[in-house]
Amino acid sequence: MTQPRQMDPGALLQVDDLSVRFRSDAGVVSALNGVSFAVRSGETVALVGESGSGKSVTSLAIMRLTPSPPGCQVGGHVWLRGTDGVPLDLLALPSEAMRKVRGDRIAMIFQEPMTSLNPVLTIGEQIAEAIAVHRGTARASAWDAAGDLLELVGIPEPRARLATYPHHLSGGMRQRVMIAIALSCDPALLIADEPTTALDVTVQAQILDLLRRLQKRTGMAVIFITHNLGVVAEIADRVMVMYAGRIVEQAAMRTLFQAPRMPYTVKLMHSVPRLQIGGERVVLEAIPGSVPDPTNLPPGCAFAPRCSHAAEGRCDAVSPALEEVGAGHFVRCVRWREIADGVGR
Amino acid sequence: MRPIRRKLQLVFQDPFASLNPRMTVGRIIAAPLIIHEPRMGQAERAERVAEMLQMVGLLPGHAGRFPHEFSGGQRQRIGIARALLLRPDFLVADEPVSALDVSIQAQIVNLLLDLRARFSLAMLFISHDLAVVGHLCDKVAVMYLGRMVESAPTIELFSNPRHPYTEALFSAAPDPDPDARRSRIILSGDIPSPINPPSGCVFRTRCRYALPACAGEIPPLRHVAPDHQSACIRDDLTLQPAM
Numbered sequence: 001m002t003q004p005r006q007m008d009p010g011a012l013l014q015v016d017d018l019s020v021r022f023r024s025d026a027g028v029v030s031a032l033n034g035v036s037f038a039v040r041s042g043e044t045v046a047l048v049g050e051s052g053s054g055k056s057v058t059s060l061a062i063m064r065l066t067p068s069p070p071g072c073q074v075g076g077h078v079w080l081r082g083t084d085g086v087p088l089d090l091l092a093l094p095s096e097a098m099r100k101v102r103g104d105r106i107a108m109i110f111q112e113p114m115t116s117l118n119p120v121l122t123i124g125e126q127i128a129e130a131i132a133v134h135r136g137t138a139r140a141s142a143w144d145a146a147g148d149l150l151e152l153v154g155i156p157e158p159r160a161r162l163a164t165y166p167h168h169l170s171g172g173m174r175q176r177v178m179i180a181i182a183l184s185c186d187p188a189l190l191i192a193d194e195p196t197t198a199l200d201v202t203v204q205a206q207i208l209d210l211l212r213r214l215q216k217r218t219g220m221a222v223i224f225i226t227h228n229l230g231v232v233a234e235i236a237d238r239v240m241v242m243y244a245g246r247i248v249e250q251a252a253m254r255t256l257f258q259a260p261r262m263p264y265t266v267k268l269m270h271s272v273p274r275l276q277i278g279g280e281r282v283v284l285e286a287i288p289g290s291v292p293d294p295t296n297l298p299p300g301c302a303f304a305p306r307c308s309h310a311a312e313g314r315c316d317a318v319s320p321a322l323e324e325v326g327a328g329h330f331v332r333c334v335r336w337r338e339i340a341d342g343v344g345r
Numbered sequence: 346m347r348p349i350r351r352k353l354q355l356v357f358q359d360p361f362a363s364l365n366p367r368m369t370v371g372r373i374i375a376a377p378l379i380i381h382e383p384r385m386g387q388a389e390r391a392e393r394v395a396e397m398l399q400m401v402g403l404l405p406g407h408a409g410r411f412p413h414e415f416s417g418g419q420r421q422r423i424g425i426a427r428a429l430l431l432r433p434d435f436l437v438a439d440e441p442v443s444a445l446d447v448s449i450q451a452q453i454v455n456l457l458l459d460l461r462a463r464f465s466l467a468m469l470f471i472s473h474d475l476a477v478v479g480h481l482c483d484k485v486a487v488m489y490l491g492r493m494v495e496s497a498p499t500i501e502l503f504s505n506p507r508h509p510y511t512e513a514l515f516s517a518a519p520d521p522d523p524d525a526r527r528s529r530i531i532l533s534g535d536i537p538s539p540i541n542p543p544s545g546c547v548f549r550t551r552c553r554y555a556l557p558a559c560a561g562e563i564p565p566l567r568h569v570a571p572d573h574q575s576a577c578i579r580d581d582l583t584l585q586p587a588m
Contacts, residue, residue, distance in 0.1 A: 050449075170536070202517045205516075206531055209531050229447070233525075257521070268448060272476070275479060275515065275588055277503040277586060284480065286449075286455050287452075290419070
């Protein structure tokens with residue numbers, strides 16, 4: 001058993017140099033390349049990025065839900081503070097102990113509420129199962145607790161709904177059921193992987209509001225995975241921007257929106273149209289090209305081929321380190337100083 | 346109908362499902378020509394395809410490749426090339442950017458704007474993303490449960506919404522500006538089942554301004570200003586604009 005490295009005393013979860021590689025017919029896919037971050041109790045951290053940037057793989061690796069070797073190799077460390085305050089090395093935990101962590105200390109909700117519930121079990125059974133497994137509660141009282149949870153997540157007539165099946169419910173209601181299951185064991189950390197992407201705009205607002213209220217009430221930490229910058233502005237305390245399996249910028253939410261330093265973050269913000277009245281119709285600043293092939297990442301900065309600031313011989317030579325720009329603000333760009341001073345272009 | 350279809354074309358939401366994986370890109374894009382201009386020679390057809398590929402930002406050499414060799418954004422460009430090959434007058438774009446990554450969405454929106462101007466296309470743009478709608482469209486019609494509840498020129502609709510559902514939609518859209526503090530209207534409940542819609546106004550079950558009278562008749566879409574129609578009986582409301 002590895003000795004726990006110094007874990008940040010305020011951290012609930014600490015990820016150190018996490019890397020994930022998949023073996024595929026096309027070669028080795030470097031899905032995550034040395035991702036490090038910490039999450040404190042009660043805070044909401046948003047993981048933002050496009051498809052293939054590694055946000056979902058990060059959450060799966062934390063939960064140890066990636067495929068087993070040799071198809072998939074996971075490296076690095078994931079420390080989670082246990083109920084007794086002692087750090088657990090999740091990647092080294094025996095699978096039996098890990099199963100106790102999943103759903104109990106760390107819970108997860110997924111993008112597709114339609115496919116994450118079991119269609120042949122009533123929602124009451126699905127919520128009660130989590131409670132019975134982790135708490136050893138008798139079926140009858142677990143069923144009662146399930147009713148309370150449905151009430152907590154705002155489902156009308158909660159006790160009557162326990163006996164219904166997922167197909168009786170709308171997408172928004174199913175996501176509420178997923179949240180109820182996730183909250184059933186009072187987790188210290190909730191990982192929400194694009195929980196509102198499949199929902200209508202008005203229902204999305206309901207679910208975000210619900211998550212915010214529940215977090216205030218339970219004090220859990222939330223890792224919120226999304227590609228929607230609007231949702232980030234709405235819910236996050238801190239933001240980590242991912243690109244090609246790396247964190248390329250990390251900052252407090254307001255700092256990130258007001259003074260983004262990584263060219264990718266800046267471009268991403270400019271490429272999203274704002275909801276506004278009239279004004280001249282500006283051409284959206286699209287980012288040219290597309291996300292690099294993960295089996296064949298460029299040698300230097302992975303964003304360099306699409307970056308208007310890229311300097312030959314520097315950006316395409318070595319992969320930039322994560323540099324501290326300000327308090328708690330980190331960026332992975334060799335030219336951030338020049339760009340900030342306005343000589344970048 | 347078939348001769349009229351060459352004037353009406355469609356771009357689909359899912360660029361992965363709307364291209365035949367067994368056909369080359371050249372064959373996919375040429376399909377409208379094969380159907381509508383069967384007498385056209387192969388060389389001319391290839392030329393038209395090459396020209397169209399360039400117009401949507403791809404290379405003529407891409408004609409020989411298969412859809413799986415392209416990314417989502419590139420596939421959407423192929424779908425657009427196919428739709429525009431016959432120079433239609435009217436293009437229906439059914440959520441053409443919803444399935445794409447954020448950084449790619451802007452590329453496709455810009456491409457559609459450019460092609461619309463170049464071919465003086467009329468476009469019906471179907472979307473749930475109000476920011477994109479505001480960016481791209483001249484007029485907007487808002488639908489709810491199978492009915493049009495409001496319609497107006499974009500600027501008029503965004504600055505002076507007259508239907509409570511439109512107001513709620515604006516309010517629910519997450520804004521990528523943490524300082525844009527607005528009072529948020531959170532609608533309760535879900536969209537009702539279309540099998541058994543509520544009586545009267547279909548939105549009344551979630552509307553914070555609903556009156557008993559809303560359960561009576563289905564409110565007709567009527568003019569509330571020149572060029573601005575709304576299906577709500579409450580003329581006394583002052584609703585929050587988009588921003």
